[in-house]
Amino acid sequence: MAVSAFTPIIRTTPSPSFTIPTSSSSFLTKPRKVKPFLLTKQSLPPISAALSDPFVLQIAESLEDSLPSSSSSSNLQKLRDFASESLLSTPWPSRKDEPFRFTDTSFIKQSDIIPVSFPIKHESLNNLSVFEDTQWLNLTIVDGYVVDSLSQLLGLPVGVFVGGFSSIGSEEITKRVLEFLAGNEQGDLFWSLNGVGSPELVVVYVPEGCKVEGLLHLRYVSNEGSDKGSKKLPVSNPRVLVVVEKGGEIGILEEYMSGDGDLSYWTNSVMEVVVGEEAKVSHSYIQTQSLNSAHIKWTSIRQERSSTYELVEVSTGGKLSRHNVHVQQVGSDTITGLSTFHLSGNDQTQDLHSKIVLDHPRGFSRQLHKCIVAHSLGQVVFDGNVKVNRYAQQTDAGQLTRSLILEPRATVNVKPNLQIIADDVKCSHGASICDLExxxxxxxxxxxxxxxxxxxxxxxxxxxxxxxxxxxxxxxxxxxxxxxxxxxxxxxxxxxx
Incomplete structure (x- = not known):
């Protein structure tokens, strides 16, 4: 039984040949009917131009061209501009980059990446029902687009909004959403690609003091894909912003599923959650996508004073699955819980990168990560960082990762990381990797x-x-x-x- 805590089984793959786009079709210089998302090459500083990655710019250009005209003229322009500008100096990640040291993304890079088509072919959605449980509110998102005919939102409390950003009828909600729509410097390449290619922003807004009963089920369906063995990899970019005002409460279930069997596709998703003072968000996340797919997810949480955020995650799908979780404490007395279970039952990689940043007193956080690797070529990666800064006194933070390896040559790479600058804290972390005792x-x-x-x-x-x-x-x-x-x-x- 080969058990590896820090050294993966590395399989080197030659980089594919690539032709730099000509100036006539470059993402930087292509004429547009709307305001360009990126600066022109002539106006770029020499350093930025030198750092540009042609492969990244080619993806960004194809995503830009695929957007519907209604999306390009919306208030999402600020988000797109920020994301586009960051792509100028962001190369495609390699195993030499510490965040991707154990995560091989060559599966995506060696594919022919194409944006999903628009409009959606509704006849291909006949196998989907409106919803299995009518007691739950449901919003169905197919390849990044909201499908109202497959959603059920009757019974929403007064003042609560769930839907596309362009459908918001309240100036107050629109103004509030725009406050949190600015760029986030903590994202990476995939965060920025989502900002450029997301066709619409799904908004969940809960007003002050409102408690939403039951669960809001956000059902993500990857409908467009290529057959197994094909080099084509359709990419979708769902994006969700959740804003829960002071004293509000909501339970959200995110479920990522494959629309049709073992198709190949890439889901590049982002969810931002703003938890107001004394508010509570219960977040359930299930990922069961095709074993021939790539699934990359960003979840960014902002917690204000006396707020509670709890995440429960089970991830079993995807040939390459990576979840980036970032929690930022912006007020005292917050409660954070992260519980995740990953299963690598095939030749697949399950990756969790998490970061909890505590800047204020009396924060409480608990993180539990568990995984099973049940295939000789399976791999699980865990990189968990808890940072307790100077003014986060009387913090209580705990982190535990436990891994179960069931096959020879299966690989687990864990990196629990606890950084403490404050001096009055109660913190712990631990890790174990083994077979059944x-x-x-x-x-x-x-x-x-x-x-x-x-x-x-x-x-x-x-x-x-x-x-x-x-x-x-x-x-x-x-x-x-x-x-x-x-x-x-x-x-x-x-x-x-």
Whole structure:
């Protein structure tokens, strides 16, 4: 059994040949009917021009050209301008870059990246129902576009808005949303590509003192894709902004699913969450996309005084799946909980990069990361950073990552990181990587349970600590059954239900 905590199994792949775009079609110089997203090459400082990555600029240009005209003329222009400008000096990440040291993105770079087509072909969505549970509010987003005919938002409390930015009818909400729409310097290349290519901004707004009952289900469907083995990789860029005002509460379920089997595609998603004073956001996140897809997700959270944010995540899909979570404390007495479970059951990479920055007193945070690697070519990456700055006195922060390796040559790379500058704190972190323990198996065998059954029971219970944190019993059962099916394809779905 090969167990690696810090050294991955590295497979080098030659970089593909690439032709630099000519000046007549360059993202920097192409004539546009609307305000250009980027500065012209003539106006660029020499340093910025030298740092430009032709591959990145080619993607950005194709994303820009794919946007509908209505999107280009909206108030999203400020976001696009900021994202476009940052792309001028942002190269495609390589294994030499510390944030991507263990994450190989060559799967994307070696593909022919094309934006999803517009408008959406609705006849291809016939296999989707409006929603399985009418008790939950539901918004369906297909390849980055809101599909109202597959959504159910009846019963929203007064003052709550859920929908596209262009559909906001309140000047007050529009003004409030625009306050948080400016560029975020903490994002990376994929954050900026989303800013350039997102066709519309989905807004969830909860006014002061309002509590939304039940869950708001944001269902993301990747409908357009290429067949397995094809070099074409359609890319979509969903973007969501959640603003919960003082004392408000909402539960959000993000579910990323594949629209049709094992298609190849790239979902490049961003969600920003603003949690106001004394507000609470419960965030559930499920990712079960195609095993031939790339899934890159950014979740950025801003917590104001006495606010609560809780994330429960289960990720099992994607050939390459990476979730970047950034939590910024902007007020005292905040509560933050991050619970994640990743399963790499095939030749796939599951990656979680998280960062919690505490700048104010009496912050409380708990992070639990658990993963199972059940394939010899599977890989899991965890890079968790908790930073307790000078004025974050009386902070209580804890971080734990636990990994279960079930196959030889499977790889786990973990990097828990706790930085403390304050002197009056209570902080801890820990990590473990192992196979099933012999004493646990012996305990069950001594009670008449055969070895195979004992192993299955222990493996399934490993992720239950996270799955049980989902806010709905039905949701817990749904995810548990999905994990069982992946770990043991012989599971009888009907009997399990």
């Amino acid at each position: 012999e004493d646990q198996l012996f305990y069950l065998q001594a009670r008449g349970i055969d070895l195979q059954t004992a192993r299955k029971a222990l493996i399934l219970s490993f992720g239950a600590e996270v799955i049980d944190k989902f806010p709905s019993n039905d949701l817990q059962k749904k995810v548990e059954l999905h994990v069982k099916k992946l770990l043991d394809p012989q599971v009888d779905v009907e009997k399990s239900v």
